[in-house]
Amino acid sequence: MNDTDRKLGPTILQVEGISLAFGGVKALTNISFEVKEHEILAIIGPNGAGKSSMLNVINGVYHPNAGSITYKGNVRQQMKPHEAASQGIARTFQNIALFKGMSVLDNIMTGRTLKMNAGFLAQCLYIGSARNEEIEHRKKVEEIIDFLQIQSIRKTPVGRLPYGLQKRVELGRALAAEPELLLLDEPMAGMNIEEKEDMSRFILDVNDEFGTTIVLIEHDMGVVMDLSDRIVVLDYGKKIGDGTPTEIRNNKEVIDAYLGVSD
Numbered sequence: 001m002n003d004t005d006r007k008l009g010p011t012i013l014q015v016e017g018i019s020l021a022f023g024g025v026k027a028l029t030n031i032s033f034e035v036k037e038h039e040i041l042a043i044i045g046p047n048g049a050g051k052s053s054m055l056n057v058i059n060g061v062y063h064p065n066a067g068s069i070t071y072k073g074n075v076r077q078q079m080k081p082h083e084a085a086s087q088g089i090a091r092t093f094q095n096i097a098l099f100k101g102m103s104v105l106d107n108i109m110t111g112r113t114l115k116m117n118a119g120f121l122a123q124c125l126y127i128g129s130a131r132n133e134e135i136e137h138r139k140k141v142e143e144i145i146d147f148l149q150i151q152s153i154r155k156t157p158v159g160r161l162p163y164g165l166q167k168r169v170e171l172g173r174a175l176a177a178e179p180e181l182l183l184l185d186e187p188m189a190g191m192n193i194e195e196k197e198d199m200s201r202f203i204l205d206v207n208d209e210f211g212t213t214i215v216l217i218e219h220d221m222g223v224v225m226d227l228s229d230r231i232v233v234l235d236y237g238k239k240i241g242d243g244t245p246t247e248i249r250n251n252k253e254v255i256d257a258y259l260g261v262s263d
Contacts, residue, residue: 004014008229009037011070012181012213015084017066018057020237022051027053028064028237035181040207040214045234046257051217052094054234055183058215059084059091071181086114089134090179092170093187100159104169106145107158111176112137144172147209148202164195173201182206188223196220200227225249233257 013035022027028050035041044049050254058069060079068077071087081091090111098107135221148168153161154160158169168185174182186200187203188196206212218224224231225245233241241247241254248254 008039009033014070016068020064020065022224026237031239033232033242037213038211039229042228043217049234050237052185055185059089083128088180090174090177092174096166096170098158101157103155106143107169108172108176111173127137143230144175148172148237165192181213188218188220
């Protein structure tokens with residue numbers, strides 16, 4: 001996929017001059033970049049570079065000390081996570097955050113919460129609009145289960161599943177929200193080669209079939225180079241690179257800081 005002429009849309013996310021500090025510790029310093037519709041953008045860098053902090057700023061977990069984010073043409077300095085979710089931003093995390101005692105289907109169903117309109121009483125009694133609404137939501141969840149090829153475990157409690165499948169269920173829950181922008185925080189962490197290949201294929205399919213814009217953090221450079229249209233490189237909270245996979249491969253500052261010291 002990388003370095004192709006695949007057609008991308010207009011800018012969906014513009015990060016401008018973002019700085020974030022915790023006390024005297026600077027997590028991000030004057031970070032700017034943009035993400036275009038239908039793009040897969042990777043954010044890479046050594047541990048502690050500020051990658052997860054950047055995702056946390058985008059979806060409102062952290063509020064920056066300076067700078068702004070423009071999402072779908074709307075400029076904002078602060079946003080709460082539920083507001084980001086309601087506006088089409090979904091997120092997965094480094095550490096799996098699933099309900100271990102619930103089934104695969106029910107975990108993915110929780111991703112539909114913001115799309116449920118029936119009142120609390122109607123939902124409890126499972127009558128009228130609540131019943132019709134749940135039928136439609138379950139239909140959507142079943143489509144995601146088919147897409148991720150996890151039909152055989154749809155009723156299995158998530159806590160019984162191996163790590164790679166739990167990661168796939170977490171992706172399914174994020175997709176259940178029908179995001180326009182999907183933030184993936186180390187989706188391949190802890191996976192073996194076969195699991196990484198499967199997850200890479202699903203990420204490409206999400207981008208291609210659903211048209212979802214994706215921003216991902218990943219340490220496996222082979223995966224990054226294969227999946228990404230463009231790469232942003234952070235080091236100690238500062239941006240040191242922004243370009244195509246080929247440009248990043250040949251960027252001396254990036255090589256010295258992350259990929260290994262260049263000649």
